[in-house]
């Protein structure tokens with residue numbers, strides 16, 4: 001393809017004047033011949049000459065009536081540096097094609113997506129996915145925008161969306177140039193969020209359906225075979241109560257989780273003394289501890305320990321961690337609960353609430369996933385213990401809101417330690433003011 005200077009919109013002036021001169025000379029010769037041999041009168045010939053000369057000398061006519069290949073290329077707005085810079089600066093992968101599908105410009109992101117792209121070559125040679133080819137062909141044929149979704153497998157699986165937009169770029173002299181803009185959008189993060197949402201809904205409905213099925217099964221039994229059996233009725237009502245409690249707990253946990261997520265960006269500011277909160281939770285869990293025959297050893301500072309926090313959420317953190325220790329670490333026979341203030345040379349300045357149990361511990365491969373929603377090491381065991389699989393996820397979200405963190409340490413077979421770290425009050429308020 002011949003290429004003129006990208007800045008030249010038209011053929012140079014001398015060329016255009018030369019063409020006009022050729023037209024005028026040819027017209028003059030033709031008219032002279034017509035006067036001499038054809039019987040045309042001089043005034044008629046003069047009139048015709050004036051009309052043709054006027055038309056030949058109008059600049060747009062000079063440009064458009066006798067187009068050369070240079071004119072055609074030079075007049076293409078799509079080839080100007082401005083358009084090249086626009087395509088180059090687009091945040092997503094972008095390729096600009098001419099009406100036949102030849103590449104005019106593409107940016108770095110597009111070059112990475114399709115390394116075979118070459119300027120002035122057909123894009124179809126470089127973009128091999130059938131969905132892309134179909135969308136491009138359709139856009140060229142119909143001049144209508146097209147969308148296509150496809151999976152790019154190299155170097156890793158990515159869900160991509162292609163938008164093909166036919167464009168009509170105006171030329172300086174009132175004409176237009178038709179070209180095609182292809183933009184590629186990486187939909188992978190959205191897709192992952194969508195998958196997580198679908199998993200979450202599936203898990204939540206599964207968790208609710210199980211106790212619901214048990215409840216309706218027992219209602220049928222109580223209305224039928226066990227109607228006149230007081231002993232069976234008593235037992236079944238007990239089971240129904242447990243299942244109803246489980247459902248209520250699951251709904252509570254789901255609501256708490258969504259509340260904490262909604263307020264994740266709002267850091268609590270009220271200063272709270274956590275010592276009485278820990279005591280309150282331990283008192284509430286004493287019945288569970290004695291039922292599981294677990295001794296709770298407590299180590300709390302004598303003076304108040306202040307953190308900037310939300311009382312209800314802090315209670316949920318302490319309750320979840322101690323309860324887990326009592327439920328899953330019961331075989332160890334004891335659970336240590338401690339609260340420590342930051343030591344003077346502690347750069348992080350954290351208040352640490354730790355729960356250590358001496359039960360079976362957690363295999364290392366499960367540790368990174370424990371705070372995912374509905375993740376359990378042993379789902380049967382968790383359900384049998386009345387667990388929802390949401391406790392640690394809730395703890396993690398509450399700690400994120402408090403700008404804290406959760407540490408989980410476990411040596412399989414030797415118990416586990418869960419530590420909730422909070423910025424101490426001074427550090428917390430200083431951070432809040434920033």
Ligand code: ADP
Pocket residue numbers: 320324325328329357359360361362370375376377378382383386387388389390391392393416
């Ligand atoms: P759940 O409602 O099932 O207790 P959590 O989110 O609180 O849900 O805990 C997730 C899983 O982590 C539990 O099902 C259990 O398998 C494991 N886990 C939590 N705490 C302990 C612990 N102290 N010792 C052993 N495993 C634990």
